[in-house]
Each structure stands twice: as structure tokens, then as C-alpha cells.
Amino acid sequence: MFSLTALVLAACGSDQGSGDDIELVYVAWDSEIASTNVISQVLEEAGYEVTMTQVEQGPMWSSVATGDADGFVAAWLPNDMASSYEEYGDEMVELGANLEGAITGLAVPTYMEDVNSIEDLTPEHIDSITGIDGGAGVMMATEQVISDYELDIELTASSDAIMTAALGDSYENQEPIVVTAWQPHWMFNTYDLKFLDDPKGVYESEGEIRTMVREGLEEDKPGAYQILSNFYWEPDDMNEIMLEISQDGVAPEEAAANWIESNRDKVDEWLEGAE
Known part of the structure; x- marks a missing residue:
């Protein structure tokens, strides 16, 4: 029996060959809602039609590994999502950290x-x-x-x-x-x-959030690949959007648009080389 998540991913991935369609998957954490809304709007600015699909952590990784989705900007590594990375990391392309610390x-x-x-x-x-x-x-x-x-x-x-x-x-x-x-x-x-102090060092103390994309994205959609590769910001950037959503009741897409408008120089750097 197929899960609803699998059916949604399959349906969204059916137009994967279209040069202007991009699907990003994300987990329903405030941090990833902020980052996915921002990078989606930047991709749309470059002419892509972006679908954002909310899933749980496992399907987020497996959907990109199988090519049903194009990528995500939500890989908390090296420890927090280590099991998913070990299972699926070799089946996708790692574009490096989009946020450190x-x-x-x-x-x-x-x-x-x-x-x-x-x-x-x-x-x-x-x-x-x-x-x-x-x-x-x-x-x-x-x-x-x-x-x-x-x-x-x-x-x-x-x-x-x-x-x-x-x-x-x-x-x-x-x-x-x-x-x-x-x-x-x-x-x-x-x-x-x-x-709380963690003397045994189980939790992430100096981790990063990385961007992961499906194999073949660079060849299929080089502009989107370049933007996702360029995407990098600071914790204060992410916190600014999350605070506007949580404290001011602003919709995520509006908060993302506000941040983009106020950080034009940084966004223009992400768009470099994506023509």
C-alpha cells in the first residue's frame, strides 16, 4: 500500500523533466519553513516554477535520492541527520553548507x-x-x-x-x-x-545545515543548481524570518519576501551565474 506522502511525491515528481519546474521538500520545522520559502522565491525570481512539499525527515531524503524531488536545504549535519545521510547521501549531490553554527x-x-x-x-x-x-x-x-x-x-x-x-x-x-x-x-x-551541558557529546555542538539535490540536476537545470549551490546565509538571517512569522503573525511567504527585499545584495550573490 502506498502512503499519502509517497503518492504526493510521485505526483509532484511526474513533470521532473520540465526545465522550469523545481520541487523542494522540507520538514515542518520553523527553521526549514523559513529557508525553503526564501530559496523558493529566489528560484522563482530566476524563472522557475517551484513546488514546496512538506514531508517528514525520512521521505525528505528518500524522495531526492530517488529523483522524485529536486532537493532540500534542510540537512542538519554531521550528527543530527547522520542516519539519513548514511542511508541516502551517496545517492544524491551535496552542495555544502547553507548555514553554519x-x-x-x-x-x-x-x-x-x-x-x-x-x-x-x-x-x-x-x-x-x-x-x-x-x-x-x-x-x-x-x-x-x-x-x-x-x-x-x-x-x-x-x-x-x-x-x-x-x-x-x-x-x-x-x-x-x-x-x-x-x-x-x-x-x-x-x-x-x-x-543543557552534554558531557557525553551526543548532540550537535558545531553543526551546519547543508543543501542536497538529486543526481542530474546540474545537467537538467543548471541555473537552479547554481542558485542552490550559491545559497548561504547566517543564523541571524533565519531568525529574522522566524521571528516575524512567530511573533508578528506574518505568513511565511510574506516574511520571506520581506527578508529578500531587505537583503538584496545577498540575494543577488545567490543569483550570480544562474543565467
């Missing part, structure tokens, strides 16, 4: 003064960790953390939106909460949070 881990509000390390977590402080979607790399790393640190705490899967909503509610009431976290993310600009 990425961090993943567990975070708590700074008012939890006696919790500064993963080793400090006990049922006396918290009985569960609020996570995101179960297939995410940070969730798999957290499962390893619970095992390696022998924590008597459960991991609850949800989504980026549900996790940040729970964080906001707990923060407003000054209640304890532990969340799976990553940076860049707007929650660090909105709340006073701290990453």
Missing part, C-alpha cells in the same frame, strides 16, 4: 537555576521531555541521551508548533519544562533559555 540539544528556561546539565535531570525536576516529530534527528539523539545518561524520564513526540506552544505556556507560568531544541530558532530570541 547550528546547535541541537535539550533546553530549559533560565529560571530552572538548578538544572544546567543533562546529568541534572531527574523526575524531581521533570517527568518528560517535550519533543517534536518522532522521525527527527534531534529526537533520535534524545532517545540515545535518555539511554546513555540513564535518565528516568520519558520523551514525548509532538511537533515544532506544539512543542513551542507548550514552552510558551510553561514559561508564562514559570513552570519547569525541558524541550528538544535547536539553534537557529526564534524561541531563543523570545524566551530566556539555556542549552
Whole structure:
């Protein structure tokens, strides 16, 4: 039986040979919503018709490996998505980092003064960790953390939106909460949070987000390939868009357009060589 995701990807990939069509896949994380909306609009500016398909982490990688989608700008490496990279990395083209300085881990509000390390977590402080979607790399790393640190705490899967909503509610009431976290993310600009020390080094401390595309894209669509290869920005850039979406209620596509308008020089660099 085919999953709905597989059917959607197959349908979107059926026009793969068209020179002006590009499909980008992405996971429903605020960071990737920001980056995918931005690069999609830049590709559209260059004359491409872009389809953005939201999927989970596994299908994001497999769809590009099989050529059903053209690429994604959401590969958190070298640790966070290591299992997906190991499984599918050799079947696609890696264009390098589009953002450096990425961090993943567990975070708590700074008012939890006696919790500064993963080793400090006990049922006396918290009985569960609020996570995101179960297939995410940070969730798999957290499962390893619970095992390696022998924590008597459960991991609850949800989504980026549900996790940040729970964080906001707990923060407003000054209640304890532990969340799976990553940076860049707007929650660090909105709340006073701290990453917990990770003495065993399970989480990503100095990672990057890389761009991955399907084999043959450079030959089929050299302009799009060049733009995706040129795409590079800073954590502050991504945070600016995420904050506008989360705090001001601006639609992702509008926030992306606003950022592009305010960062014309950087966008023009991405477009170089794509004629």
C-alpha cells in the first residue's frame, strides 16, 4: 500500500523533466519553513516554477535520492541527520553548507537555576521531555541521551508548533519544562533559555545545515543548481524570518519576501551565474 506522502511525491515528481519546474521538500520545522520559502522565491525570481512539499525527515531524503524531488536545504549535519545521510547521501549531490553554527540539544528556561546539565535531570525536576516529530534527528539523539545518561524520564513526540506552544505556556507560568531544541530558532530570541551541558557529546555542538539535490540536476537545470549551490546565509538571517512569522503573525511567504527585499545584495550573490 502506498502512503499519502509517497503518492504526493510521485505526483509532484511526474513533470521532473520540465526545465522550469523545481520541487523542494522540507520538514515542518520553523527553521526549514523559513529557508525553503526564501530559496523558493529566489528560484522563482530566476524563472522557475517551484513546488514546496512538506514531508517528514525520512521521505525528505528518500524522495531526492530517488529523483522524485529536486532537493532540500534542510540537512542538519554531521550528527543530527547522520542516519539519513548514511542511508541516502551517496545517492544524491551535496552542495555544502547553507548555514553554519547550528546547535541541537535539550533546553530549559533560565529560571530552572538548578538544572544546567543533562546529568541534572531527574523526575524531581521533570517527568518528560517535550519533543517534536518522532522521525527527527534531534529526537533520535534524545532517545540515545535518555539511554546513555540513564535518565528516568520519558520523551514525548509532538511537533515544532506544539512543542513551542507548550514552552510558551510553561514559561508564562514559570513552570519547569525541558524541550528538544535547536539553534537557529526564534524561541531563543523570545524566551530566556539555556542549552543543557552534554558531557557525553551526543548532540550537535558545531553543526551546519547543508543543501542536497538529486543526481542530474546540474545537467537538467543548471541555473537552479547554481542558485542552490550559491545559497548561504547566517543564523541571524533565519531568525529574522522566524521571528516575524512567530511573533508578528506574518505568513511565511510574506516574511520571506520581506527578508529578500531587505537583503538584496545577498540575494543577488545567490543569483550570480544562474543565467
